Amino acid sequence: MMTEMRKIVVPGEVLGDVKEKNSGYGTFSEDGKIISKFLGIPKDSSGYLSVVPLSGVYTPRRQDKVIGFVISVEKVGWVVDINSPWTSFLSLSEAVDEFVDLKRTDLRRFYDVGDVIYAQVSDVRGSDVQLSMKTPITRKLRGGVTVKITPSKVPRLIGKEGSMINTIKEKTKTIIRVGQNGVVWISGEKINKAIKAVKLIEEKSHIVGLTDEITKLLSD
Amino acid sequence: MGMKTDEKLIVKGKRVDGRKPDEIREIEMEVGVIPNANGSAKVRFGNTIAIAGVYGPRELFPKHRQEADRAIVQCRYNMAPFSVDERKRPGPSRRSMEISKVTRLALEPVLFLEDYPEMVVDVYIEILQADGSTRVTGINAASLALADAGVPMKDLVVALSGGKVDDTLVIDLSGKEDNYGEADIPIVFLPRKKEITLLQMDGQLTPEEIKNILKNVLKAGETVYKKQKEALEKKYSK
Numbered sequence: 395m396m397t398e399m400r401k402i403v404v405p406g407e408v409l410g411d412v413k414e415k416n417s418g419y420g421t422f423s424e425d426g427k428i429i430s431k432f433l434g435i436p437k438d439s440s441g442y443l444s445v446v447p448l449s450g451v452y453t454p455r456r457q458d459k460v461i462g463f464v465i466s467v468e469k470v471g472w473v474v475d476i477n478s479p480w481t482s483f484l485s486l487s488e489a490v491d492e493f494v495d496l497k498r499t500d501l502r503r504f505y506d507v508g509d510v511i512y513a514q515v516s517d518v519r520g521s522d523v524q525l526s527m528k529t530p531i532t533r534k535l536r537g538g539v540t541v542k543i544t545p546s547k548v549p550r551l552i553g554k555e556g557s558m559i560n561t562i563k564e565k566t567k568t569i570i571r572v573g574q575n576g577v578v579w580i581s582g583e584k585i586n587k588a589i590k591a592v593k594l595i596e597e598k599s600h601i602v603g604l605t606d607e608i609t610k611l612l613s614d
Numbered sequence: 615m616g617m618k619t620d621e622k623l624i625v626k627g628k629r630v631d632g633r634k635p636d637e638i639r640e641i642e643m644e645v646g647v648i649p650n651a652n653g654s655a656k657v658r659f660g661n662t663i664a665i666a667g668v669y670g671p672r673e674l675f676p677k678h679r680q681e682a683d684r685a686i687v688q689c690r691y692n693m694a695p696f697s698v699d700e701r702k703r704p705g706p707s708r709r710s711m712e713i714s715k716v717t718r719l720a721l722e723p724v725l726f727l728e729d730y731p732e733m734v735v736d737v738y739i740e741i742l743q744a745d746g747s748t749r750v751t752g753i754n755a756a757s758l759a760l761a762d763a764g765v766p767m768k769d770l771v772v773a774l775s776g777g778k779v780d781d782t783l784v785i786d787l788s789g790k791e792d793n794y795g796e797a798d799i800p801i802v803f804l805p806r807k808k809e810i811t812l813l814q815m816d817g818q819l820t821p822e823e824i825k826n827i828l829k830n831v832l833k834a835g836e837t838v839y840k841k842q843k844e845a846l847e848k849k850y851s852k
Binding site: 405406447450451453479600 | 652653670671672673682724726729730731732733761762763764765766767768769770804805806842843846847850
């Protein structure tokens, strides 16, 4: 088993100098030094020093694709739980293309409480988060199971150009959707094996050579 | 403090538990001990054991307590009934309420609270076993738990107590030294810039003595900081 570790930094650790590098995500600058905000893995790409946190809650950002759970139906839209401290709102106009006569239509026809949706974050203003279903890729997710992982580990689950997630999809014959908010939706044949793989990635995301380990797990 | 004892607390330069005046007790730190919390830690300084859990950032209710531009911190310091020799009556007391507040004030300056408007970060500290310096042990545990929870921080928080026992300046007081010594000062500071976020004093000291204790504590705090770093890295090196 590979146990080579990536370097881990703690909050307050000095990463570099402002004169040489720029301060990226997960860092801040003080007295000319770039300092880590999180317990995480430091990264240096194109002049930006950043830290990928190893834990934490999901902070919605515009353009993010997320998987949400409808928690209530309002008069002109839906309140959606997106695995974040903030709940989001999906308005009727952002969800349905056709004209809807509010007097005669029950909005539960489109989305009901408990439905799982793959949506895009269209706007974030302070604590007000808006969702949209206008992008072609967004849809309602029927059946399947959802698994929650740490949101910051989503890029690791997907891998370089989707290498990791595609391996899992192929080997387990499943359809997988990954939301930026750390919710993973899985449907298909070997669901249990896929869940196992996702959980393993979550647990060992900081270890070098994870792809090999996953391939091994899946080919057993 | 204030209590009298005939026992000598320092004999031939050694303290009641055999330590030198500038020696800290055995420290043990573990991160991620509460699976249901976003972040958690257990810290032991000799016979003092504290466990801290951090929940959030999460939504704050009642709504009127929300701040539109930042998150707030809620802190609870609690001593378990079995943590002391004589059973402690459970529930909040004047003492624990005060410590909860100073703990909150000690932690608030390091957090990037403006990143999470309308939210709350809950910090719960339980003292499982008390043998002096419980508030600093609790704050060390809270520091680790906050880092484990992924709450953005300017720095880790290092806490250590200093004091005066039998006319000798000491650090990291045990229960006996706390009760029968002349003074104790819990100090909380940020190791990178040596900024102090908590400084309390019980007893009597000269300004000169306070300066010396401060110097000793800041120096010994480096060891505590190293232990904290190790504990955080250890969670991910299993």
